[in-house]
Amino acid sequence: MNENQKKKIGILTSGGDCPGLNAVIRAVVKASKLKGWDVYGIPYGTDGFMQIAEGKYHPQDLILTHHGYNLPGVLKGLDVLQFLSGSVLGSLSKGHPENPEIAAKILQGYEMLGLNALIVVGGDGSVDIIYDLAQKGNWNIIAVPKTIDNDVPYTEWSVGFTTAVDIVTQALYDLTFTAASHERVMIVQVMGRDAGHLALHAGIAGGADAIFIPELTPALTPEIIDGCCHHLAELRAQGRKFALIVISEGVKNEDNQKEKYIGDYLEKLIVDKTRSLCVTDPVFCYLNSMDVRAMSLGHLQRSRPPLAMDRLLATAFGIKAVELIEKGKLDRVVIWRGGQVRSLPLKPVIKIIKKCHQENRCAYPVDPDGFIVKTARSLGIYLGENTTTETAVVPQAVEVLV
Numbered sequence: 526m527n528e529n530q531k532k533k534i535g536i537l538t539s540g541g542d543c544p545g546l547n548a549v550i551r552a553v554v555k556a557s558k559l560k561g562w563d564v565y566g567i568p569y570g571t572d573g574f575m576q577i578a579e580g581k582y583h584p585q586d587l588i589l590t591h592h593g594y595n596l597p598g599v600l601k602g603l604d605v606l607q608f609l610s611g612s613v614l615g616s617l618s619k620g621h622p623e624n625p626e627i628a629a630k631i632l633q634g635y636e637m638l639g640l641n642a643l644i645v646v647g648g649d650g651s652v653d654i655i656y657d658l659a660q661k662g663n664w665n666i667i668a669v670p671k672t673i674d675n676d677v678p679y680t681e682w683s684v685g686f687t688t689a690v691d692i693v694t695q696a697l698y699d700l701t702f703t704a705a706s707h708e709r710v711m712i713v714q715v716m717g718r719d720a721g722h723l724a725l726h727a728g729i730a731g732g733a734d735a736i737f738i739p740e741l742t743p744a745l746t747p748e749i750i751d752g753c754c755h756h757l758a759e760l761r762a763q764g765r766k767f768a769l770i771v772i773s774e775g776v777k778n779e780d781n782q783k784e785k786y787i788g789d790y791l792e793k794l795i796v797d798k799t800r801s802l803c804v805t806d807p808v809f810c811y812l813n814s815m816d817v818r819a820m821s822l823g824h825l826q827r828s829r830p831p832l833a834m835d836r837l838l839a840t841a842f843g844i845k846a847v848e849l850i851e852k853g854k855l856d857r858v859v860i861w862r863g864g865q866v867r868s869l870p871l872k873p874v875i876k877i878i879k880k881c882h883q884e885n886r887c888a889y890p891v892d893p894d895g896f897i898v899k900t901a902r903s904l905g906i907y908l909g910e911n912t913t914t915e916t917a918v919v920p921q922a923v924e925v926l927v
Contacts, residue, residue: 532560534850535635536589536644537567538612539651543673543685544831545839548607549646550614552843554589560851564589565638569615570647571655574634575627584638607840610830621654632662641665642850644843646684648672649878649888652858656875659856667846668858668871671839673827676720676889678877679869680860684842687834689716689826690726696822697731697769704767710757710795712819714788716826717773719887723826724773725897728906734760734768735907737791739775740891741898742909745787746779749909750794751802756907757795758808775887788819841866 536553538546550566557564565587567573576582606613622628635643642665645655652668659666670677673689693715704711713733717723721738728736735753742749757768776787784790795817802809831839842859845866849857857868881888891898901908 530641532557532562532641532850533565533639534562534642534644534847535565535567535638535640536614536646537570537573538614538616538671539570539645539647539655540616540672541648541827542611542616543671543827544610544688544829545684545835546612546614546616546646546671547609548831548836548839549669549671549684549843550589550612551604551606552840553644553847556844556847560847565640566614567643570617570651571622571631571658572617573614574631577634577637578630587638607836608830610828622658628658628661631658635662635664642667642855644669644846644850646671648674648683649677650882652677652871653875653878653882656871665850665855666871667849667855667868668874669842669846670858670860673716673723674718674720675722676718676887677858678874678889679858680862682838682861684835684839685827685831686722687838688829688832689723690730691832692826692829693723693727693771693822694730696825697727697733697771700820701732701767701769704769707816708766709816709818710768710770712770712772712788712792712795712817714772714774714786714819714821716822717775719775720889721773721775721891724771725891725901728771729897729901729904731771732769733771733906734765735770735909736901737770737772737776737909738891739773739777739887740893742776744777744779744781745791745794747798750779750791750798752909753907754795754798754802754809757799761811762808786819786821788821792817792819 534557536550554564565584566589568576568582577584622631644667645652646669647655648671655666669684670680671684673685675683675686677683697713700711700713715724715727719739721740724736724738735756760768772788772791774787778784778790799809838861845859845868849868854868856871858871858874859866859868878888
């Protein structure tokens with residue numbers, strides 16, 4: 526790639542939205558404009574390429590301006606893009622374009638733009654899909670990890686995670702008072718897919734008494750429920766008349782099957798177990814009459830404007846992506862490791878992601894022996910039984926670009 530050539534780069538957001546996407550877009554546009562490059566915003570992920578091929582968008586209409594927003598009135602050029610949640614480009618997650626005709630249209634749309642490189646802001650699933658398309662179309666891509674699940678391999682943080690942790694933490698704080706006022710056990714189901722990062726971090730910060738994550742409690746076995754009820758009884762003996770439980774959506778039922786509302790399922794298990802325990806031990810009878818309520822925070826976890834940390838991370842990732850394109854360091858993924866923004870070759874990262882997807886396991890799980898889990902245990906938080914030996918993927922044999 527000629528370094529003196531005016532470059533044309535594309536950027537898209539794919540998969541579920543999360544706080545910080547607009548901050549990445551803003552950083553890419555601002556850094557690129559300083560170099561005299563054009564940045565094309567691809568609407569609705571890879572669907573945008575199909576729409577370009579079908580003539581629904583003219584390429585020139587997709588060039589992003591220096592300022593993300595121009596408000597009416599006298600405040601011309603007011604730049605508020607980094608403060609907004611969601612994605613101004615739209616973000617779809619429709620799965621792999623296995624239909625050859627659809628794939629051909631996507632590739633055609635890309636070719637019509639004549640891009641030098643494409644910045645893909647997505648989670649492991651989105652990046653996996655687009656990587657396959659890139660191989661077919663000989664695209665030059667840079668991946669920027671974003672997900673509230675924080676389950677992209679090799680990066681300690683993904684865009685959107687810290688804000689989601691804060692949202693769940695605030696919800697737990699608020700629910701503590703209604704739980705205490707009514708002497709209730711509140712069960713809060715959070716997102717995370719097959720990873721427990723969000724539940725674990727927010728559970729610790731939000732003062733949870735028990736946290737269930739798939740890495741430590743893959744399924745709600747009778748032993749785990751029994752242990753949970755005994756933990757609640759111990760809290761009662763210490764004078765606590767309420768409790769807060771956080772459960773990740775990736776935890777399965779006692780038959781090792783997925784439940785859409787695993788929090789409601791846990792509620793029923795606790796009620797049934799305390800009823801049976803009350804028959805033989807009066808210490809559990811108070812739980813039998815105690816309100817147990819479950820709720821799912823749902824998409825609220827992805828809705829808030831990004832916190833400062835996510836804005837900083839998103840901005841640093843966006844600038845790093847532009848820097849890599851300028852240096853001709855393509856087909857890489859931007860990561861945060863050891864307090865620095867770095868990058869890795871994308872191919873070995875995708876290899877790990879594909880292998881984990883085929884085996885139906887998380888590509889970057891919580892480390893059962895990590896300091897976050899040890900912190901929870903030291904606080905006396907009930908985590909269930911450690912029935913898995915799966916550990917986090919640590920980059921060792923992959924070249925790191927400093």
